[in-house]
Amino acid sequence: MKDFGYQAHRDNTIDFEKNDFRIARFLLEREPSLNLCIGCGSCTGTCSTGHFTEFNIRKIHTLIKRGETEMARKQIRQCMFCGKCQLICPRGINLRNVILGINRALEKI
Amino acid sequence: MNKSTIVVGGGIAGMTAAGELSRLGVEVTLVEQEQITGGHAACWDRLFPTRRPAEEVISFLREQTDSKVNKFSGRSVTEILHHESMFTATLSDGTILHGESLVLATGYDLFDASRKEEYGYGIYDNVITSAELEGWFKNHQLVRTKNGRIPSRVAFIHCVGSRDEKVGNLYCSKVCCITGVKQAIEVKEALPACDVYSFYMDLRMFDRNFEELYFEAQKKYGITFIRGRLSECSENADHTLVVKTEDTLTGKPMKMIVDLVVLLVGFVPRSQNTQMLSKLKLITGNDGFLQPEDEHNGDNLTRIPGLFITGAVKGPVTIANAVADARATALQVYSFLHSNR
Numbered sequence: 099m100k101d102f103g104y105q106a107h108r109d110n111t112i113d114f115e116k117n118d119f120r121i122a123r124f125l126l127e128r129e130p131s132l133n134l135c136i137g138c139g140s141c142t143g144t145c146s147t148g149h150f151t152e153f154n155i156r157k158i159h160t161l162i163k164r165g166e167t168e169m170a171r172k173q174i175r176q177c178m179f180c181g182k183c184q185l186i187c188p189r190g191i192n193l194r195n196v197i198l199g200i201n202r203a204l205e206k207i
Numbered sequence: 208m209n210k211s212t213i214v215v216g217g218g219i220a221g222m223t224a225a226g227e228l229s230r231l232g233v234e235v236t237l238v239e240q241e242q243i244t245g246g247h248a249a250c251w252d253r254l255f256p257t258r259r260p261a262e263e264v265i266s267f268l269r270e271q272t273d274s275k276v277n278k279f280s281g282r283s284v285t286e287i288l289h290h291e292s293m294f295t296a297t298l299s300d301g302t303i304l305h306g307e308s309l310v311l312a313t314g315y316d317l318f319d320a321s322r323k324e325e326y327g328y329g330i331y332d333n334v335i336t337s338a339e340l341e342g343w344f345k346n347h348q349l350v351r352t353k354n355g356r357i358p359s360r361v362a363f364i365h366c367v368g369s370r371d372e373k374v375g376n377l378y379c380s381k382v383c384c385i386t387g388v389k390q391a392i393e394v395k396e397a398l399p400a401c402d403v404y405s406f407y408m409d410l411r412m413f414d415r416n417f418e419e420l421y422f423e424a425q426k427k428y429g430i431t432f433i434r435g436r437l438s439e440c441s442e443n444a445d446h447t448l449v450v451k452t453e454d455t456l457t458g459k460p461m462k463m464i465v466d467l468v469v470l471l472v473g474f475v476p477r478s479q480n481t482q483m484l485s486k487l488k489l490i491t492g493n494d495g496f497l498q499p500e501d502e503h504n505g506d507n508l509t510r511i512p513g514l515f516i517t518g519a520v521k522g523p524v525t526i527a528n529a530v531a532d533a534r535a536t537a538l539q540v541y542s543f544l545h546s547n548r
Contacts, residue, residue, distance in 0.1 A: 138455070140452075154453075156458075188370060190373070
């Protein structure tokens with residue numbers, strides 16, 4: 099195709115029709131407590147990694163549930179598995195298993 | 208025989224039920240464990256959302272229960288028995304009361320904030336509860352840090368002991384959202400130069416004029432609301448506090464140094480109820496509060512005919528709703544006493 103010098107911007111919308119929900123399905127099956135999140139931010143507020151880097155575990159798992167996996171691919175390895183997020187979660191989400199699941203899923207998918 | 212009832216608990220619900228039943232001609236005995244009636248509200252300065260003095264409401268109820276109601280204060284009920292359609296209540300001083308019906312209005316306990324150890328209540332000097340702050344207002348005590356400084360930043364923390372699986376309380380305590388807004392305004396009024404922050408997960412402004420007060424808190428008083436649940440609190444050498452949260456609306460972790468942290472403590476079921484009610488085998492919900500027979504059409508009834516439950520013994524409730532509930536209960540008791548049992 100002829101290059102006219104135009105660039106099409108990547109769609110910034112969370113597009114439920116196009117997004118990839120395989121990781122979300124895998125995760126929710128493996129750790130159903132993930133569905134209990136109310137987005138309070140306690141996990142991110144206490145996260146040791148998050149205080150020094152862009153790493154935001156609440157955003158990562160929320161985006162995965164929306165079928166957006168890019169942030170997880172780029173950042174999930176930064177987690178140090180300290181488990182403070184899990185200790186603090188008011189909904190009792192097993193966050194270490196969620197993160198482990200994200201790692202597993204990314205190896206496969 | 209006279210139509211009689213024993214009302215256990217002289218807080219808002221108990222006093223309302225006692226007053227209404229007395230007016231309906233029922234012989235009422237009211238038992239209150241404290242020396243004075245009024246329950247938790249007696250420790251409260253002003254009420255949301257209008258900020259009228261709590262004293263007004265309590266005085267009204269005291270007048271209603273003054274003349275004909277037989278009162279036992281400063282004594283708690285240790286045991287309640289039900290035998291051959293009669294209720295027997297044993298008091299801590301050995302007094303035994305009898306009644307054809309009984310209204311349980313024993314209310315609630317406040318959540319013990321020291322259970323949320325990461326918030327530092329009872330450990331750090333300048334972490335207090337909403338009840339303590341209200342006590343300051345009531346006693347005309349100035350809003351100061353423990354060592355007497357004027358705070359330049361105050362943080363209100365919502366949902367302490369409520370909506371928290373970690374302390375076993377999944378339920379919402381309903382009144383703390385609006386209490387937090389009210390107290391934030393009052394701190395700002397007392398200290399206009401102070402910056403007041405409110406850390407919340409959701410603000411549940413469910414009742415009339417609640418949302419308007421929230422609006423006023425932002426518009427007139429400049430309270431800053433930050434959507435993030437407090438993760439932890441730590442103390443600096445100068446006894447100021449670092450609060451850590453996620454500012455979820457920007458998606459970044461946040462920390463802030465404040466002079467005073469106010470924890471908005473929720474409702475928990477009364478621990479004394481366990482012993483007092485042990486023989487009656489009443490049903491409690493998963494939240495530990497008493498479960499009525501039918502949440503829609505019989506929410507003051509229990510499995511025992513003649514035993515009624517009202518107010519916060521069934522879970523978190525506002526004062527206005529406790530009054531309405533207790534009035535409904537009074538009518539139920541009255542119909543029961545006049546029915547062909």
